[in-house]
Amino acid sequence: MAKQVFGGNWTEDKLNRVRKYLGAYATIMNKYNFYYAYIDAFAGTGYREIKETEDKDTLLFPEFSDIAVQKFLDGSARIALQVKPRFNKYIFIEKNESKASELNQLRIDFPEFNNDIVIVNEEANKYLKDLCLKDWKYHRAVLFLDPFGMDVKWNTVELIAQTKAIDLWYLFPIMGVNRLLKKDGNIEEVNRNKLNEIFGTTDWYETFYQVRGEQNLFGFYSFTEKTVDGKSIGQYFIDRLKTIFEGVTENPLLLYNSCNSPLFLLCFAAANKKGAKTAIKIAQDILGK
Template sequence: MTKHKFGGPWTRLKLAILRDYLGFFTRALGKTPFNLYYADAFAGTGKQSFDDESGQGAFFEHEDMEGSARIALNIEPAFDGYYFNDLAKPHYEALKELLKEYPEKEPITRITNLDGNDFVKQFCASLRSNDRAILFIDPYNTELNWETLTYVAGSNRIDLWLLFPISALLRMTPTDSERLDPALVKTIDRLLGTDKWQEALYKPKPEPVHDDLFGEVENEGMERLNVQEVSDFVKSRLEEQFAYVAKPATLYNNGRPLFLFMFAVSNSSRTAQKLAEKVSTQILRKHQNAR
């Protein structure tokens, strides 16, 4: 079987949070008239493999763990349908092999080999009024277009778990605005869904640089907001689209922020929002406190 070697200790946290919410979702809605679906835009292979630094020096402990697709297939009560997608052909083939372990679920599972953005749009368009879904978007880097999320928000039927690449955004937006690479501007526009991010993420440098001809102190140059402020901006962008957005869990690698694990609710029902808010907050707090 093709190995999906990607991740680190933060992967455990991400998948533990996802597992708990999937279990809540099918238990809470299992006896309702709704059809319940799980969709995974970057599903991998069903297994994640990574080297976990352990002990001293350069010793690494190899670890294999269930990936998101296998976790979803194992959840009880079960979903009414599953949608797995990955653009990488070896991952697509591995997902088909994985499904053979669950013959009873083959008739209700669709596996596709699409661009993640196209998959999300097609999945959102397929949902009907009696459907409810969890969508897991776990891109490898900056593959997700923010515009794709507007389809999710407009569905009114999806609870979204999104892994946002905060480390990539920080890397592309250097602290000093003068070091910003013009070649990356379009990528950042696409990632954040706006060309106004420079106004939001950069502020004048606080320290005076020199006196002008009239003896007045001037500030020159712009500097980027700190990590927390950048994260807050990303959350605010999601809040412009979704009815409810939880405080994200920041996933770290060697002490550096790598991803924001974000939860958002598209359902316009205040009752549904309050329940999702209560449970997601409990789950996020539980796992972050256990780190």
């Protein structure tokens, strides 16, 4: 599992890796008779904007204040529109109405794509469910899942795999998961349900915790103990992806903050059996750089 320590260009590095894949993907797909799209499930405004004066106490994850060195970046939406060869369609999903409205600026800034940009103001899981259930025989896509929190449900990921047509880049929230895993295993029901939804199973508990026993002055007693760290959580998720996708990269990129705490896992999975070998080879090369 590769490691990327945060150092100023962390967010840009992540997006540049996706940019490289989009260019390689479009070059290959341009030779075939498929209608192919780029899908961004959490498009935001099209920009990545971090305020340097962000108050750590107001952040969901205070560690993200490290990203303040990146004041203003092109988001994944704008990066996709700059890739050549171009995609046939660009679908940008954003559930926040005001942010979705701001995405209309893309049509002004990229007028040549005006008729091929679709802006969807809807919750990502709901829209992707409907989209994945369509006929994908003559269609292909690259989907970028870059949620801030734990917004992606496993049943959505399953539907993506079942299309047999979508290549998936997923920025999996390692820190978000790890924060819910109490050391003593006493996890509130609402948080257990969140973890069940993101992993698509309840088996994670037996994997992440062990019951141990000790002898003391008053006799033998047992207790539950957390036995995983960010890296092993990431490996568990990769193993879950392997149960439903045709191919999954073996070298996902762990993204760390300046305190050496893992934040996200940038991973890749290919749903199409015929194209998976090539897709994985390209993605693994990009992730390994």
